[in-house]
Amino acid sequence: MAEGWSTMTNVPTHWYNIAVDLPKPLPPPIDPYEGESRIALLNRIMPSELLHQEFTALRYVPIPEEVRDIYARLGRPTPLRRARGLERLIGNGVKIYYKFEGALPGGSHKLNTAVPQVYYAFKDGAKEVATETGAGQWGLAVSIASALIGVKATIFMTKSSFMSKRQRVLFMRTYGATVYPSPSEVTKYGIEALKANPNHPGSLGLAISEAIDYTLQGEGRRYIPGSVLEFVLMHQTVIGQEAIEQIPEEPDLIVGCVGGGSNFAGLTYPFIGARLRGEGFERTRFLAVESKAAPKLTQGRYEYDFPDSGGLLPMIRMLTLGHNYVPPPSHAAGLRYHGAAPSLSLLVREGIVEARAYTQEEALEAGVLFARSEGIVPAPESSHAIRAVIDEARKMPKGSVILFNLSGHGLLDPDAYERVS
Amino acid sequence: MGISRPALGLYLTATYPSVRHFIEVLNGVRGLVDFLEIGIPTGNPKYDGPIIRMTHRSAELKGLEAVKVINDYSKYSKAPVLMGYAADYIDSLNEVASVARSVNAVSVLFPDLLFDYPELIDKYVRVMEDSGLRPSFFISSKTPYKLVKRLSEYNPLFIYLGLYAATGIKLPIYVEQNVTTIRGIVGDTFLVVGFAVNSPDMVKSLIKAGADGVVVGTAFIQRMSNLESALSLLKWLRGGLP
Ligand SMILES: Cc1ncc(COP(=O)(O)O)c(C=O)c1O
Numbered sequence: 001m002a003e004g005w006s007t008m009t010n011v012p013t014h015w016y017n018i019a020v021d022l023p024k025p026l027p028p029p030i031d032p033y034e035g036e037s038r039i040a041l042l043n044r045i046m047p048s049e050l051l052h053q054e055f056t057a058l059r060y061v062p063i064p065e066e067v068r069d070i071y072a073r074l075g076r077p078t079p080l081r082r083a084r085g086l087e088r089l090i091g092n093g094v095k096i097y098y099k100f101e102g103a104l105p106g107g108s109h110k111l112n113t114a115v116p117q118v119y120y121a122f123k124d125g126a127k128e129v130a131t132e133t134g135a136g137q138w139g140l141a142v143s144i145a146s147a148l149i150g151v152k153a154t155i156f157m158t159k160s161s162f163m164s165k166r167q168r169v170l171f172m173r174t175y176g177a178t179v180y181p182s183p184s185e186v187t188k189y190g191i192e193a194l195k196a197n198p199n200h201p202g203s204l205g206l207a208i209s210e211a212i213d214y215t216l217q218g219e220g221r222r223y224i225p226g227s228v229l230e231f232v233l234m235h236q237t238v239i240g241q242e243a244i245e246q247i248p249e250e251p252d253l254i255v256g257c258v259g260g261g262s263n264f265a266g267l268t269y270p271f272i273g274a275r276l277r278g279e280g281f282e283r284t285r286f287l288a289v290e291s292k293a294a295p296k297l298t299q300g301r302y303e304y305d306f307p308d309s310g311g312l313l314p315m316i317r318m319l320t321l322g323h324n325y326v327p328p329p330s331h332a333a334g335l336r337y338h339g340a341a342p343s344l345s346l347l348v349r350e351g352i353v354e355a356r357a358y359t360q361e362e363a364l365e366a367g368v369l370f371a372r373s374e375g376i377v378p379a380p381e382s383s384h385a386i387r388a389v390i391d392e393a394r395k396m397p398k399g400s401v402i403l404f405n406l407s408g409h410g411l412l413d414p415d416a417y418e419r420v421s
Numbered sequence: 422m423g424i425s426r427p428a429l430g431l432y433l434t435a436t437y438p439s440v441r442h443f444i445e446v447l448n449g450v451r452g453l454v455d456f457l458e459i460g461i462p463t464g465n466p467k468y469d470g471p472i473i474r475m476t477h478r479s480a481e482l483k484g485l486e487a488v489k490v491i492n493d494y495s496k497y498s499k500a501p502v503l504m505g506y507a508a509d510y511i512d513s514l515n516e517v518a519s520v521a522r523s524v525n526a527v528s529v530l531f532p533d534l535l536f537d538y539p540e541l542i543d544k545y546v547r548v549m550e551d552s553g554l555r556p557s558f559f560i561s562s563k564t565p566y567k568l569v570k571r572l573s574e575y576n577p578l579f580i581y582l583g584l585y586a587a588t589g590i591k592l593p594i595y596v597e598q599n600v601t602t603i604r605g606i607v608g609d610t611f612l613v614v615g616f617a618v619n620s621p622d623m624v625k626s627l628i629k630a631g632a633d634g635v636v637v638g639t640a641f642i643q644r645m646s647n648l649e650s651a652l653s654l655l656k657w658l659r660g661g662l663p
Contacts, residue, residue, distance in 0.1 A: 019563035026563050027536040028586050030467050037471050039586045048593035055586065055594045057562040057602040230563075302465075314586070 009069050010077045010245070013058035016237040018343055019230065019277040020267045022058070023350050026230070026342050030304060031313035038314040041236025045215045045223040047120035053231040061234065067116045070148060074111055078103045078237060080246035085373030086390070093398030095390060097251070098209040098406045099243050099267055100376070108408030109263045110141030110381060111228060113235035117224040118153075127220035130150040132182065132207030134259070134333035136163050136168030137379065137408055138226035143175035153177035154185060154221075156210040158202030158336070160329040167412045170229035182207040182370040187214055189310045201329045204259075204337045209310025228307050228341045229315075236266025239405065244270055247403060250280070253392055255287045255404040257384040258297060258355075259334045261341035264288050269343075272352060286353045288344065289388045291335035291363070293327040296320055297348050297355035305339060319345040330360050331416030334408075356388055363387045364420045367410065371417075379408030380416040424579065424611055425626050427662050428455035431655065432504070432588075432615070432638030434476035435459050435487035436643070443481075445488070447497045449648055453655040457498040458530065458636060459507035461517075462487045468532050470589035470616075470640045483522050484509070495525040502557060505532035507538050507545075514545060518552035528578045532559040535568070546575050561584060562599040569606045570625070578633065579611040584618075584627075589639030591617045593642045597630035604631030624661025635661075 021121050031037050040053055053061060063344035085274035087353040088094075101109035121129050133139030146153035155177050161171060168402050170181050182202045183190035187208040193200045200206075202389055208225070210254040215223040225232060254262035254271060268286050270411075300319035307313045309323050319337040327336040340348070347353040360380065367383030369390065370376065378386055385404045393402055410416065424430075431454040438445050450457075450464040460466075462480035464616060477656060480487055494501035503517070503526045510517045510531075521529045529537075534545060535558065555578040562582065572580055582603050584596040600614055614627050615636030624635045637658055644651040 017563075020566050022565050024539050025535045025561065025565060025568060028468065028561050028583075031471070032586060033474070037587075037590060039470070039592070041591050043592060051592045053592045055562045055592070055599070057599040059566070178655075 003391045006138065007038045010242065011071050012063065012238045012241040014062055014066070015060055015234045016270050016273055017056060017059055017234050018239065020057065020237035021273045022346060023276065023352070024341065024346060026346060027317040029316050032311070032315055036414045038312060039117030041312065042314070045212055047117065047124050047222050047224065048124070049120040050117060050231050053234060058280055064119065067119050070115050074104055075241040077246070077286070078239070080243055082209045083374055085326035085337060086370060089369060089373045090390065094393040094396050094399050094400045094402060096393060097247055097401070097403045099239055099403070100121050100406050101239060101263065102376065102379065102406055103311045105143040106137065106144050107389060107412065108137040108141065108265060109236060109405070110138045112238055112266065113262065114138070114145035116235050118149045118151060121222035121224060122149050122151050124222060125220070126151060126222040128218070129222050129224050130154045130211045131156070131224050132204055133157045133226065134336055135381070136165045136172065137334055139161065139172050139179065140168055140175070142224065143172040143177035146177065147175045154214060155179045156182040156207040156214070157202060158182055158207050160201040160332045160335060161398065164415045165412060183379060189213055192322045201326070203309060205309030205323055208308035209312055212308065212312045213310070224260060225250050226261040227337070228339065228413035230341065230343060232262050232390070233269065233341055233343060235334045236262045237269050239263070239266040240268060240270035242268060243403065249401050250368065251284050251403040252396065253285045253287060253387045253402045254287060255388050255392070255402065257335060257381050257407060258288045258290045258340060258344070259337045259350050259381060260339070263405050265341065265344055267405040268353070272347065277368055287388055287392065288348065288353050288355045289348060289384045290355065290357045291330055291332050291384060292357045293330040294321065294336050294338060295357040295369050296338060296340050302345060302349055307339060317345070318342050319348060331413065332363065334381040335384065358384050358387050361420065364416060366390050368417065368420055377408070377410040377417065379410045380405055380413050382407045386417060423584030424634060425648045426611070427480060428634035429624070429655070429659055429662060430454060430456040430458060430613065430615070430624045430636040431641060432636055433459065434456040434462055434473065434480050436462065436482040436490060437476040437480040439475045440490050446645060446648065446651070449652050450655060451497050453652060453659065454498055456500035456634065457494060457525070458502050458503065459488060459494065460505045461485060461503060463506045463509050465506060465508060466585060468589065468641065469508050470587035472642055473588045476642055484488045485517065488520060488524060491524055493525045500578070502528045502530055504530045504532065506560050507534045507541070511538065513547045518548050518554055519553055522552050526554070530558040530559055534558070535560060535564065562603070569603060573607040573610040577610060579613045580607055581613040581615065584614055585615045585616040590630045598624055600627055600630040600632050617633055621658050625663070626659050628663060633651065653661050
């Protein structure tokens with residue numbers, strides 16, 4: 001471990017597994033009745049430690065020292081800041097704090113799980129990791145983690161983003177990754193999708209299928225997912241654990257945006273867990289904000305569905321719009337996903353987490369207000385959370401406290417802001 | 422009425438592959454297992470893996486009719502338990518219980534009860550007790566601690582921890598760690614574990630980790646076309662019991 005410049009004191013030592021504190025049991029993943037066992041397939045595609053973590057009975061899972069060390073080198077703990085400019089703009093005495101995950105070198109929270117996932121793939125002897133990405137935040141995080149740990153990264157990026165987010169493609173390549181637009185010509189799922197629609201904009205569900213198919217085509221490859229699976233959410237809980245230490249007062253409201261649920265869970269689960277165990281935060285509300293382009297929390301059905309459009313992964317019980325749902329292209333590409341993680345779906349169903357959907361225009365307007373009042377251009381995904389923060393703050397009494405997750409910065413998303421600013 | 426510790430259990434789907442063969446197997450396993458789980462053939466065994474799903478599809482008789490081909494399961498093991506999907510009997514729990522009673526089973530285990538009908542736990546316990554049976558519960562490694570604790574307070578015949586995501590499919594999960602964690606919550610409740618158990622070493626380490634009973638299903642069923650080989654699997658597995 002490096003000495004002198006990195007003190008590990010504030011980097012959490014464990015990830016938090018909310019499953020053991022939920023009000024109801026999480027239904028297990030299942031196989032469909034047709035075809036090969038998807039559960040058995042997991043053995044061939046995923047790093048083994050991650051499979052253990054998906055089914056662990058531990059409440060607190062230890063973070064390996066090597067991973068904590070990289071967390072610290074990359075800038076964990078991330079800052080918790082007071083949004084005084086935004087508070088002034090709203091002007092009713094509501095206090096707003098945010099956790100700034102955009103401070104990590106990838107510009108988003110995604111490194112929190114990219115690092116352990118690539119680390120465990122490397123531990124398994126993998127030479128290469130493959131994955132999907134929407135806006136490219138996840139792909140960029142995997143590219144960085146892979147460069148640091150010493151494995152090759154291959155990224156399938158939804159085509160609409162591949163075209164509009166060229167800088168992220170270039171940065172992924174700068175870190176040494178190979179990036180394909182999805183649908184691509186390198187997997188049968190991509191080829192089929194292109195045949196059906198040559199102008200297919202791509203979807204995260206399809207990109208997942210491509211990454212898995214690619215993993216199966218070669219030796220020494222491992223597939224790693226960017227969201228939705230429970231271990232991904234668990235890795236993100238470093239955010240909330242730090243926030244509990246950092247925040248000087250108990251929040252009345254905690255807000256995050258939701259693609260698959262990982263940054264939302266990362267910030268809120270340590271708080272929700274404490275509440276479920278009767279250890280505080282009884283009056284805190286939790287608000288999950290999604291895009292109207294993919295409104296699974298507000299309009300989805302709670303049922304077993306595939307996490308990927310190709311149906312290669314086991315089915316999970318979640319709020320879903322159906323695995324064949326192709327969301328309209330949106331600047332918040334990270335929110336263009338048909339389902340929400342099983343634990344988050346369950347918490348929404350139980351009424352512990354509230355949900356709301358915004359259009360991208362509504363979100364980006366709020367993003368501009370935030371940029372002009374706080375000096376940070378938010379990721380379009382995070383702008384959805386900011387929109388909800390502003391709307392809620394206006395209704396709350398003076399002295400109320402809001403905490404939200406600024407899951408990423410938007411410095412590589414100028415295309416999104418072009419039209420609203 | 423309980424199960425001796427440590428114990429080896431066997432899962433069979435009633436009337437798979439045929440009534441005759443099922444009875445033959447039951448006669449064969451007498452004395453080799455401490456408890457039996459008899460699956461009620463269903464059209465939707467969703468939490469089972471591929472092999473056990475196949476047994477449900479191929480069983481000669483379906484539903485409770487299949488179970489009734491034997492009128493006294495206690496001839497074959499001290500603690501026979503029926504296992505069915507609550508989804509099939511949500512409006513007829515009493516009927517399942519009375520069939521269980523009539524064939525001398527001691528409990529009915531519903532693997533989907535906690536996941537799909539957690540609000541019916543109390544009703545289920547009442548039905549079991551009113552019928553002179555004991556409740557038993559299926560949990561996964563991610564079952565909330567508070568709920569596991571509550572289940573142990575119903576004085577169940579056992580709590581069954583599914584070690585993997587589905588029957589018969591091994592994943593790289595530290596199952597012993599999960600068993601030890603759950604043992605820490607259930608106190609001295611009889612803790613059964615199963616799914617993909619296929620060697621005496623596995624039996625041994627699961628018992629060492631805190632299990633009281635270990636169930637074999639898929640590995641046995643895969644050998645059932647040759648009864649001798651299937652029975653020798655049981656003898657081999659018993660070698661893992663302390
Ligand atoms: C900055 C940012 N925020 C949020 C998300 C949504 O994903 P999740 O719900 O898993 O946090 C993404 C996904 O790409 C993202 O890049």
